[in-house]
Amino acid sequence: MSFxxxxxxxxxxxxxxxxxxxxxxxDDTQKEVERYRQLLAEGNPADLFEAKGExxxxxxxGPRKASLEQCDLGLGxxxxxxxxxxxxxxxxxxxxxxxxxxxxxxxMVTLQGFKQEDITKNPFSAPGRPSDLEALASYVAGESxxxxxxxxxxxxxxxxxxxIGERLFYRRAGPHDFACVSCHGENGxxxxxxxxxxxTDPNDARKIFTSWPAYxxxxxxxxxxxxxxxxxxxxxxxPQMDYTSEASIALQVFMAKYAKGGEIRAxxxxx
Amino acid sequence: xxxxxxxxxxxxxxxxxxxxxxxxxxxEMRQRAEQVFRESFTRGNPVIRARVEQQDxxxxxxxxxxxxxxxxxxxxxxxxxxxxxxxxxxGHFLGxxxxxxxIAQDGYGMRFTDPDTKRPNGGGCYNCHRIAPAExxxxxxxxxxxxxGALRGTGEAVQRYxxxxxxxxxxxxxxxxxxxxxxxxxxxxxxxxxxxxxLLDPAxxxxx
Numbered sequence: 124m125s126f127x128x129x130x131x132x133x134x135x136x137x138x139x140x141x142x143x144x145x146x147x148x149x150d151d152t153q154k155e156v157e158r159y160r161q162l163l164a165e166g167n168p169a170d171l172f173e174a175k176g177e178x179x180x181x182x183x184x185g186p187r188k189a190s191l192e193q194c195d196l197g198l199g200x201x202x203x204x205x206x207x208x209x210x211x212x213x214x215x216x217x218x219x220x221x222x223x224x225x226x227x228x229x230x231m232v233t234l235q236g237f238k239q240e241d242i243t244k245n246p247f248s249a250p251g252r253p254s255d256l257e258a259l260a261s262y263v264a265g266e267s268x269x270x271x272x273x274x275x276x277x278x279x280x281x282x283x284x285x286x287i288g289e290r291l292f293y294r295r296a297g298p299h300d301f302a303c304v305s306c307h308g309e310n311g312x313x314x315x316x317x318x319x320x321x322x323t324d325p326n327d328a329r330k331i332f333t334s335w336p337a338y339x340x341x342x343x344x345x346x347x348x349x350x351x352x353x354x355x356x357x358x359x360x361x362p363q364m365d366y367t368s369e370a371s372i373a374l375q376v377f378m379a380k381y382a383k384g385g386e387i388r389a390x391x392x393x394x
Numbered sequence: 395x396x397x398x399x400x401x402x403x404x405x406x407x408x409x410x411x412x413x414x415x416x417x418x419x420x421x422e423m424r425q426r427a428e429q430v431f432r433e434s435f436t437r438g439n440p441v442i443r444a445r446v447e448q449q450d451x452x453x454x455x456x457x458x459x460x461x462x463x464x465x466x467x468x469x470x471x472x473x474x475x476x477x478x479x480x481x482x483x484x485g486h487f488l489g490x491x492x493x494x495x496x497i498a499q500d501g502y503g504m505r506f507t508d509p510d511t512k513r514p515n516g517g518g519c520y521n522c523h524r525i526a527p528a529e530x531x532x533x534x535x536x537x538x539x540x541x542x543g544a545l546r547g548t549g550e551a552v553q554r555y556x557x558x559x560x561x562x563x564x565x566x567x568x569x570x571x572x573x574x575x576x577x578x579x580x581x582x583x584x585x586x587x588x589x590x591x592x593l594l595d596p597a598x599x600x601x602x
């Protein structure tokens with residue numbers, strides 16, 4: 124696919140053309156990045172992942188040769204529409220709080236007979252190795268497009284997850300003393316040219332939390348919220364976070380509280 | 395009735411000494427979160443894992459106070475961190491600003507995909523700071539450092555201050571967002587001197 128590879132070059136061109144005056148550079152750059160996003164949003168490559176995910180969802184697969192159509196994503200077996208807007212949430216059958224990806228994995232294990240360790244060994248795609256989970260997550264998320272996020276925070280385990288997520292958000296560690304809040308605690312900040320959402324500000328959280336999974340232009344594929352968190356911890360000089368780990372879900376419960384009411388725009392489009 | 399009596403006793407005991415119920419719940423939650431943290435990073439390099447699992451005192455305090463410690467705690471952090479800075483010999487603060495620019499650009503090191511531990515770590519300074527004017531891709535988490543020397547002076551007192559700030563930012567600002575590059579062994583003394591030169595050498599593009 125030469126199309127996604129071409130895009131970063133176009134972006135560099137747009138940026139280079141936008142800085143006649145240093146004092147204006149920041150605002151102009153931001154505007155150009157926004158314009159570039161709008162141009163791309165009209166043809167988001169994530170559409171292809173949604174279509175592939177829907178096909179995977181409805182095709183009998185795995186040792187049990189079953190489809191995922193009877194998967195219970197929290198709104199009852201077989202209900203995909205609107206399910207993503209109510210995640211993460213407590214699931215009685217697993218007795219834990221689950222996010223979109225961990226719930227899809229549960230269904231792949233229980234309905235299709237896949238082995239958990241096989242599915243979660245390489246959950247993120249790499250060149251030449253596509254990821255079913257990226258496509259499935261795109262499809263399910265896309266089925267809540269336009270709805271308002273309303274992840275529940277009622278069950279004691281959901282409330283516990285929130286408090287754990289909150290604690291981890293502020294937890295500083297490692298050789299760089301980084302915590303999530305190091306980058307996501309103030310409005311209007313950037314790392315290099317990338318704007319950073321303040322995740323405890325509903326205005327920022329509503330826009331950001333509801334736009335993952337997203338097609339990442341720089342990576343030429345859809346990345347999920349699990350990948351976003353894994354990537355943050357990479358940057359924070361932490362070890363790789365386990366896929367669908369309890370901490371990864373607790374952090375999402377924490378973020379979802381501030382993002383409540385945000386309109387689902389997933390799968391989104393990102394740098 | 396018996397239950398009420400024991401509750402009253404508990405309350406009295408809490409007033410007399412020891413942690414309150416809230417503090418106990420806090421402590422329980424903290425321990426639970428620590429356990430979740432340990433169980434969520436099980437596959438990585440054991441050395442990196444041990445380092446992030448075990449917070450040092452400063453990291454633990456800044457976590458507890460969410461980077462906004464009370465005055466007495468902040469003062470204690472700052473004095474202890476200041477005392478731990480190892481300065482170069484007087485008159486030897488300035489390295490090479492050209493090497494400093496490379497270090498400021500470079501984000502290499504200590505990530506789990508950085509296998510070459512012989513390659514020096516970068517400082518990644520541009521991630522958060524505006525520095526030399528030619529680089530327009532700079533972050534804004536930290537203040538602009540453009541024209542730092544031209545504005546603040548370039549004498550030995552300023553050189554010492556800048557060296558200390560990069561070596562251990564929390565010596566002057568408890569729970570600063572900035573990594574303690576020297577204290578935590580991310581950058582060497584030589585590298586920090588090169589960064590001091592980038593900010594303060596009159597020939598550096600920062601001060602043109």
